[in-house]
Amino acid sequence: MNKIFFFLGKGGVGKTTLSASLAYYLREKNKTVYWASIDPAHNIYDLLSLPASPKVQKIEAGLWVEEIDVDRYLRRFLEHIQEKAQKVYQYLQILNLDKMFKVIKYTPAMEEYACLYALKEVFKKHEDKDYLIIDTPPTGLMLRIFSLPFVTELWLKELRHWREEILKRRQIVAHIKHVDFGPGAQLEFSKDKVFNELNAQQKDMQYLKDVFTNPKKTFLILVINPDKLSLLEGKRIVETLNKFGIPIKIVLLNKTGHSMELKELNFFNDLPQKKIPLFEGPFPKQVLLKIASLWVEDAYL
Amino acid sequence: MVLKQIKDFLSQFGQGFKEASIDQIQRELEEMENAFALLICGSLSGMPAPPAFLSLCLLPYMERELKIMFSKTIFLDDKLAVWSDLVEL
Ligand SMILES: Nc1ncnc2c1ncn2[C@@H]1O[C@H](COP(=O)(O)OP(=O)(O)OP(=O)(O)O)[C@@H](O)[C@H]1O
Ligand SMILES: [Mg+2]
Numbered sequence: 348m349n350k351i352f353f354f355l356g357k358g359g360v361g362k363t364t365l366s367a368s369l370a371y372y373l374r375e376k377n378k379t380v381y382w383a384s385i386d387p388a389h390n391i392y393d394l395l396s397l398p399a400s401p402k403v404q405k406i407e408a409g410l411w412v413e414e415i416d417v418d419r420y421l422r423r424f425l426e427h428i429q430e431k432a433q434k435v436y437q438y439l440q441i442l443n444l445d446k447m448f449k450v451i452k453y454t455p456a457m458e459e460y461a462c463l464y465a466l467k468e469v470f471k472k473h474e475d476k477d478y479l480i481i482d483t484p485p486t487g488l489m490l491r492i493f494s495l496p497f498v499t500e501l502w503l504k505e506l507r508h509w510r511e512e513i514l515k516r517r518q519i520v521a522h523i524k525h526v527d528f529g530p531g532a533q534l535e536f537s538k539d540k541v542f543n544e545l546n547a548q549q550k551d552m553q554y555l556k557d558v559f560t561n562p563k564k565t566f567l568i569l570v571i572n573p574d575k576l577s578l579l580e581g582k583r584i585v586e587t588l589n590k591f592g593i594p595i596k597i598v599l600l601n602k603t604g605h606s607m608e609l610k611e612l613n614f615f616n617d618l619p620q621k622k623i624p625l626f627e628g629p630f631p632k633q634v635l636l637k638i639a640s641l642w643v644e645d646a647y648l
Numbered sequence: 649m650v651l652k653q654i655k656d657f658l659s660q661f662g663q664g665f666k667e668a669s670i671d672q673i674q675r676e677l678e679e680m681e682n683a684f685a686l687l688i689c690g691s692l693s694g695m696p697a698p699p700a701f702l703s704l705c706l707l708p709y710m711e712r713e714l715k716i717m718f719s720k721t722i723f724l725d726d727k728l729a730v731w732s733d734l735v736e737l
Contacts, residue, residue, distance in 0.1 A: 424704075431708035451700065460701035495699075502698040509684055516677040523670045532712040540709035548705060 348564055350648075351470065351479040355489060356570035357580040361601040363390050364630055364638070365570055365623070366482045371632055372639035373478050374410050376648070381473040383413040384482040385462055391482060394630070411476070415469065421452060421461035435531065459491045466492070467555060478648075486580055490587045496555040497591050503549045510542050559593050566596040566647060571615070573603055578611035585618070599623055599642055678716055685710055685717035 352369060354362040363384070370382045381403075384391045391412055392399045403413040451457055462484070473479055483489040518534050520526055533539040558565055567588065571581040585595055598620040600612075621642040626634060688706055690697030697703070 428704050428708060435708055435711050451704070454700045456699050457701060460699065464701075499699060499702065502702060506684075506687075506698065506702075509680070509687075513677065513680050513684060516673055516680065520670060520674045520677060524674070526674070529712045529715065531709070541706055544705055544709060548702060 349474060349477055349479060351481065351558065351565045353481045353483055353489075353565070353567045354570060355483050355486065355567060355584050357572075357577040358485060360570045360572045360577050361599075361623075362570050363394055363482050364635070365568070365599060365601065365642075366480050367391075367394055367630070368635040368639035369643060370410060370480055371635045372643050373648070374407070375636065377409070378477040378648070379409045379475075380478045380480060381411045381413070381469075381476040382480040382482075383415050383469060385415045385417060385465065386482055386484045411473075413469075415462075415465050417458065417461045417465055418452070420465040420468070421457065424461065424464055425451060456491070456495070459488065459495055462488070462492045463495050463555065467551060470558060486584060490584065493559055493588060493593060494591060496552040496559065500549065500552045500556070503545055503552065507542070507545045507549070510539070510545060511536070514539055514542065559591070562594050562596075565593075567593065569595050569598045569618075570601050571598060572601055573609055573612070575609060575611055578609060578614070582611070582614050585614075596647065597621060597642070681713045682716045682720050685713035688713075689717070 352366070354366045356362050363386075366382065370380050373380045382391065391414060395406065395412070397404070397406070397412075399414060401414070401416045401419065403411050406412050466481070470479065484492075514534065514536055517528060517532070521528070521534055528534075531540070536542050569581055569584055571577050581598070588595065595618055598615045598618045600615075600620055600622045602625045603622045604625055623638060623641050626638065630638075687697055688703045688710060690703075
């Protein structure tokens with residue numbers, strides 16, 4: 348089983364820098380690493396001074412990098428739905444995918460689902476790598492992504508129940524009377540496509556929940572700075588994830604200087620923490636490795 | 649002879665009874681299918697409903713339910729057009 352590291356924290360606290368330090372550290376230990384960002388602001392390539400690319404890039408032996416293009420995943424998902432729908436509904440042929448994409452992209456929670464869908468694909472596609480490192484999008488979005496499998500599962504449970512009741516009644520009616528339920532309509536649970544789709548979705552959500560909550564597989568790293576706003580945001584992250592039973596592995600107090608008398612820091616006292624001082628930039632590989640040596644423990648690996 | 653008449657009567661009676669209840673189940677079934685479609689389409693038209701993502705996944709398989717839903721809507725003109733307008737597609 349490979350391991351997945353997520354870096355969370357307010358904008359600018361050092362998520363990308365610290366995820367880079369872990370990626371290089373793991374490479375020094377000869378592990379294979381897939382390092383990705385689902386941040387729409389995309390800054391892994393900035394840090395590496397490489398031109399942006401929509402593809403997975405191998406930047407050195409055993410190290411792959413990707414800026415996950417969430418829009419592409421959303422588009423692919425919609426294309427897939429459209430293809431299936433067109434087989435059934437002739438009138439959908441008139442729908443224009445570009446228009447549909449624009450509307451649906453701004454439908455509530457659609458971006459979150461696209462991210463979740465992208466993550467699921469990425470987890471499966473890179474199962475062969477020893478470590479997956481995920482640099483996350485802004486906090487609000489990321490917390491909603493983490494909560495989605497839990498929320499969706501409630502809906503799935505409800506819809507499955509409804510569907511079961513519908514199919515049971517169809518069976519009763521068909522047993523006594525000859526009724527044509529129309530094209531595609533099924534009586535058997537195992538043949539009903541709606542029921543099968545609900546089951547498939549439930550399996551996906553269960554898989555994601557298992558990944559998010561497995562403390563042996565998934566490590567959430569919270570990055571904070573000694574400033575009030577990043578600490579408050581860090582607190583919100585811990586509290587929200589707690590509700591879903593997603594544990595924080597370690598808190599990295601990045602950019603620490605001498606003045607550390609913030610009362611907001613007390614909240615994190617019960618969590619394992621490491622301090623990382625302010626470094627003078629820039630951050631070439633050697634510096635990143637030095638940063639890693641301050642916080643990465645072989646116990647995480 | 650009389651016995652047979654009584655028997656026939658009883659069996660007809662039973663048949664009628666069975667049909668009444670099966671019609672009732674059938675009506676209930678259609679109501680449930682209608683509600684299921686309304687629920688699924690709700691997220692596409694802004695009503696409180698399951699996530700749009702889920703609705704989209706189910707949409708390709710809901711021909712019967714959507715037909716029932718459209719046939720029950722109060723719109724008497726082109727129902728598909730109304731619905732398409734609703735979801736702004
Ligand atoms: N320990 C440190 N000492 C000094 N500068 C640091 C340190 N850690 C990060 N920085 C600097 O802080 C800035 C923000 O870091 P970084 O891009 O890693 O943060 P981020 O959390 O990924 O930001 P964003 O939310 O914008 O993606 C960068 O200029 C980086 O070089
Ligand atoms: Mg970043």
